[in-house]
Amino acid sequence: MTGLRERKKQATRTALSEAALQLAVERGPENVRVDDIAEAAGVSPRTYNNYFSSREEAIVFAVTNGRESRVAAAVRAAPDGLADAVVEAVVTQYTEPGEDAREALLLITTSPALRTAYAHSATALEPPLTSVLAERVPDGPTARVLAAAVAAAVRIALEQWAQPVTSGLVVVSGSLPDLLRAALAPLVPALTAAQARPEADSGS
Amino acid sequence: MTGLRERKKQATRTALSEAALQLAVERGPENVRVDDIAEAAGVSPRTYNNYFSSREEAIVFAVTNGRESRVAAAVRAAPDGLADAVVEAVVTQYTEPGEDAREALLLITTSPALRTAYAHSATALEPPLTSVLAERVPDGPTARVLAAAVAAAVRIALEQWAQPVTSGLVVVSGSLPDLLRAALAPLVPALTAAQARPEADSGS
DNA sequence: TCCAAATCTTGCGTGCACGCAATATTGCCT
């Protein structure tokens, strides 16, 4: 199923996003024209727009590329206890390993537009997470709703983390893993309940 | 707090969105220029863009205007049992009363761009819902997360409802109230748990 | 009443998103 076509598309996508990231790091996000990104990736500007509909999207993708799939895979591979599986998968995948992307993350936290785009990128978790959850919870909208709830929690954690919060004296910011766990905690009962009752859903 | 300035802004906003809706109904959404909306509302095109950043946003706002505040108010007024309060508030406020907006909703379900924008408008629930929930659940991110989860569930219900689902033989669509209840159901345990443990949050 | 600060409106300019139709590339079948 992974023909040449598909691989080429992924390659182009990756090339575009990496070009976008590199240029943004070099010149600052405001000084990157769409044409520059396209040229650096060796495609036409119009093609760039077939893959991304904003600079921010392209830049952020360089960092988040594949993360959603990895979260879903980790959940699928986990034994039992949906709630724990989800929490651990998210924390693991969002806590970057060696990080050559540290530079990129600094850039992202610096620019408001990029911060927004980064937080929003958590939405990409929904489709793959929905698939995995659908294997373990009742039919109906449950899987989609829980996946969306998790994605929203991640988004909120990312917002808190990237925020420059200069409000008063209280700086609420913490480490990303802690913020993620705190944001996911309120959803644990929902995940547990859904798994416990694998078919108590379609009530009129 | 409601000075002349504030009232004028709301008036302009409403005028713009109603102009946008009326023009869209008359000519079809694709045949409405931004300049037309601005002219119909008696402001400059640039001012239109100070209020809305897309036609879809403006049109949808004419229908959703004030709904978020009403949901929040209903939850605040409800006695006990957060989960039920939220579900009932949402169902009530999204089940339009007399509906002169029936025409508008038909338009929205017809155009893909408008459907997307309408579903996305559920996000506007987050801030007011967060405020109400913060009065009844632990500090920390819990209120925000639950509000976002509810908003996401509503979004999913709206998507299901507005979808033209012509897939095979199965038409999954149901009545909006049913879809909303089904989408909110998986979150009930989370709401209940949060209310039951009004301070078991800020762990380690 | 009058003034100064804050806020809103507007015009202009720039870069961009995206529909459309022509062209090139890839996949599959014989």
Next chain:
DNA sequence: AGGCAATATTGCGTGCACGCAAGATTTGGA
């Protein structure tokens, strides 16, 4: 291999979003 259908790329054109700075309007204070 060869050709046909499916899909990707590209250029062009149009309408739009939004920063910026100047002019108008509202607000609160003296």
